Amino acid sequence: MTTMTADLTSRLAEDLDGAFPDLVRELSSGLYSGALRMLGDHHEAEEVAQDAFVRAYRALQGYPAQRIRELRLRGWVWTIAANLCRNRIRSRARRPTGSFDGIDPPERGDGPEAIAISTESVGQLAAQLLGLPWEMRTAVVLKHVVGLSYDEISDALDRPRGTVRSDVSRGLARLRSALHREEER
Amino acid sequence: MNLQSELESLRVDAPDGLITAVLAETGLVDRYAVRPSPLGDVFVSFNSRGVTAVDLAESAEAFERRFQTIYGRPVVPVDEIPPPVARHVDTAIREGRPGRLAVDLSGLTDFQQAVLRRTAMIPRGEVRPYGWIAKEIGKPGAVRAVGTALAQNPVPMIIPCHRVVRSDGTLGKYSLGGAENKRVLLEIEGLDVDGFARLAVSGVRFVGSETTRIFCHPTCRNARRITDANRVEFGSEAAAQGAGYRACRVCRPSVAA
Numbered sequence: 001m002t003t004m005t006a007d008l009t010s011r012l013a014e015d016l017d018g019a020f021p022d023l024v025r026e027l028s029s030g031l032y033s034g035a036l037r038m039l040g041d042h043h044e045a046e047e048v049a050q051d052a053f054v055r056a057y058r059a060l061q062g063y064p065a066q067r068i069r070e071l072r073l074r075g076w077v078w079t080i081a082a083n084l085c086r087n088r089i090r091s092r093a094r095r096p097t098g099s100f101d102g103i104d105p106p107e108r109g110d111g112p113e114a115i116a117i118s119t120e121s122v123g124q125l126a127a128q129l130l131g132l133p134w135e136m137r138t139a140v141v142l143k144h145v146v147g148l149s150y151d152e153i154s155d156a157l158d159r160p161r162g163t164v165r166s167d168v169s170r171g172l173a174r175l176r177s178a179l180h181r182e183e184e185r
Numbered sequence: 186m187n188l189q190s191e192l193e194s195l196r197v198d199a200p201d202g203l204i205t206a207v208l209a210e211t212g213l214v215d216r217y218a219v220r221p222s223p224l225g226d227v228f229v230s231f232n233s234r235g236v237t238a239v240d241l242a243e244s245a246e247a248f249e250r251r252f253q254t255i256y257g258r259p260v261v262p263v264d265e266i267p268p269p270v271a272r273h274v275d276t277a278i279r280e281g282r283p284g285r286l287a288v289d290l291s292g293l294t295d296f297q298q299a300v301l302r303r304t305a306m307i308p309r310g311e312v313r314p315y316g317w318i319a320k321e322i323g324k325p326g327a328v329r330a331v332g333t334a335l336a337q338n339p340v341p342m343i344i345p346c347h348r349v350v351r352s353d354g355t356l357g358k359y360s361l362g363g364a365e366n367k368r369v370l371l372e373i374e375g376l377d378v379d380g381f382a383r384l385a386v387s388g389v390r391f392v393g394s395e396t397t398r399i400f401c402h403p404t405c406r407n408a409r410r411i412t413d414a415n416r417v418e419f420g421s422e423a424a425a426q427g428a429g430y431r432a433c434r435v436c437r438p439s440v441a442a
Contacts, residue, residue: 017213017258020208020211020213021204021208021213021214024204024207024208025204028199028203028204028207029196029197029198029199030196031199032197032198032199032200032203033195033196033197033199036197037195042200046199046200046203049199049203050203050206050207050210053207053211054207054210054211057207057211057213058211125191125192125195126195129192129195140192144189144192144193145192145193145195145196146196147193147196172188172189175188176188179188
């Protein structure tokens, strides 16, 4: 992954239009999944991911080649995406009339088996994630769903590395105890 | 399963349309649909700037291959044409002018764009010589380059390159499926192609009216209103001007190369 993105930055620096589709292909699953787990809404996650890629492309168009080569690509793209996610959450707060459902509904059209898995384990964990405070939620999602390093998360969220580490571990602890409570019910 | 691997399993694939939507929005991939035209169904591609190509390919695969070769980016089919294109594309193809349809000429040189913009203003059912376009865009010596630019017209029919012909009365080349299609399109538009050719072969380049003392390209709508009794024929602009005639302000006749 790291060597792949390193190679990608140099190809982007040389031929932005030629290499950008590869960037989108390589980062789309992580960007969409991360936005989905931060926002809990498929449609919004898709819009955020699309918007983040388009903004990234326009920004890269204005960067000199050397600057593109030095980018930590995933952390940088997530700087854009995390901001967009936060803006979505804020605009929900401004119009609070029931628009925040907080759960990840099973995809329509999934078979009964998929729905069962989704609601029993995946759905439950996804719902618990959405119950975490924003700082912990973003740190946990970027670390364990998207798979970023602490340095990349520190870039993306513009928080010190130590703060990010502690947000992740406190977030995990909260998830564990929340899931534990669910099991005891 | 421990918590961390459960969190990893929350990672899912992006929806099918996401990558295409991003590439379309950034102009790195175009989309296309099949539309009717006077020459039968054509492939029409577009991006966020407008229509990018019109092509009479024998199959979708052939169109996609050719598009990638010419423009260096992929093109993918789309079920629903975006409204700004959908509203105007069929009219533009049928009438042979862009009208309100946005056309993306951004990949072309300034010269090519100038040729195509001027060509787009030639009225339906009329023709102009290659040399006239060259003169109109301020490059009177660039007649061959005009021909080349028109041969590379990415949006034939929408920008009516079929209305630019040789001054000797032959129609010249046509990029969309060959020269015969140029005749088909002009005849559909009501041009008497054989009549125009006969006139050109006999050396007539312009016609004038004895009553107005104005001279025109033979296919100009003003020229077609001249009655036979008042009609005068000229072999050159100089001859017309020498006889005291002035150039029509609509078709702007000039020395055809």
